[in-house]
Amino acid sequence: MRLAYLSSDVTLPGSPNRRSDAFEHDYMMEALRAGIKDVAGSDAEWIDIAWDDRQANWADFDAAMIGTAWDYWDRQAEFLETLERISDATRLYNSPEIVRWNSHKGYLRDLGQKGARLIPTVWMDHPDAMSVDGAFDVLETEKLVLKRQVGAGADGQHLVARGEALPDLQHAMMAQPFLPAILAEGELSFVFIGGAFSHALVKRAAHGDYRIQSTYGGTEEAVTPRPEDLAAATAVLGYLEETPLYGRVDMLRAPDGGLLLMELELIEPYLYPHQGPELGRRVAEALIAGIEERLSR
Numbered sequence: 001m002r003l004a005y006l007s008s009d010v011t012l013p014g015s016p017n018r019r020s021d022a023f024e025h026d027y028m029m030e031a032l033r034a035g036i037k038d039v040a041g042s043d044a045e046w047i048d049i050a051w052d053d054r055q056a057n058w059a060d061f062d063a064a065m066i067g068t069a070w071d072y073w074d075r076q077a078e079f080l081e082t083l084e085r086i087s088d089a090t091r092l093y094n095s096p097e098i099v100r101w102n103s104h105k106g107y108l109r110d111l112g113q114k115g116a117r118l119i120p121t122v123w124m125d126h127p128d129a130m131s132v133d134g135a136f137d138v139l140e141t142e143k144l145v146l147k148r149q150v151g152a153g154a155d156g157q158h159l160v161a162r163g164e165a166l167p168d169l170q171h172a173m174m175a176q177p178f179l180p181a182i183l184a185e186g187e188l189s190f191v192f193i194g195g196a197f198s199h200a201l202v203k204r205a206a207h208g209d210y211r212i213q214s215t216y217g218g219t220e221e222a223v224t225p226r227p228e229d230l231a232a233a234t235a236v237l238g239y240l241e242e243t244p245l246y247g248r249v250d251m252l253r254a255p256d257g258g259l260l261l262m263e264l265e266l267i268e269p270y271l272y273p274h275q276g277p278e279l280g281r282r283v284a285e286a287l288i289a290g291i292e293e294r295l296s297r
Helices: 023-040 076-089 096-102 107-114 129-139 228-239 279-296
Strands: 003-007 045-050 064-065 091-093 122-124 141-146 158-161 173-177 189-193 197-202 221-222 246-253 257-263
Touching: 003 023, 023 129, 023 279, 064 279, 076 091, 091 279, 096 107, 096 257, 107 246, 122 129, 129 173, 189 228, 189 279, 197 228, 197 246, 197 279, 228 246, 228 257
Parallel strands: 003 045, 003 064, 064 091
Antiparallel strands: 122 173, 141 158, 141 173, 189 197, 189 246, 197 221, 246 257
């Protein structure tokens, strides 16, 4: 069994353009390779390969999983078109349909309409000083977090206070109030494999920052979630029309003690194998079960 882990030039070992957080790619490969050998034997293997590798014959793989494709947000159309071609040649996880939907943050509006609790958001397709000033008023806040509508990993994200000079906003953005809970408790992440809960963790920002990604000095700690918090995260997956192979639900504590959905990551999330040591095995079991189910149809 040959399985492809779709990566990118900025994460593959040996790349001269490798990101500072590409060690997370290495952690994922270590976990996945150990897991597939435990479940399927020594002949099974994960191969990390760039999603845009023009020499790849995707039909040579029994399945492909989107992994550290951490450049897709600047090449969204090309990325989605490539996934369609890969899906035509082999089984792709997650599916092109769910990835296309999840690739624009507008998916949050869909989930909100279905009942998910969201952070209040103002959408700005053509952001400028006037629209940002309006967002401060609408959201009744003195600090805004500006995020790209197509983006990940806090790339192109800005924290701005009312009255400050704005950065150059070249992309469609979304504005949300800065919530102190990100500093007080941190961001809670819930990892699901094959629709089943795997593990949870809290991600905290480095002193002087609010971003929790490792690139900015963020740290992670495994946690046992409160039953009501796990129920809230599980409910988010319940709004989907299909069960993804993998997903990460990122949430933030609201002032009333409940959880607000920050992101539902279904494309290329880091799945924190060090905080969930059974991750590799769980992915292998869910993936093989999916392959066998399709073959039996």
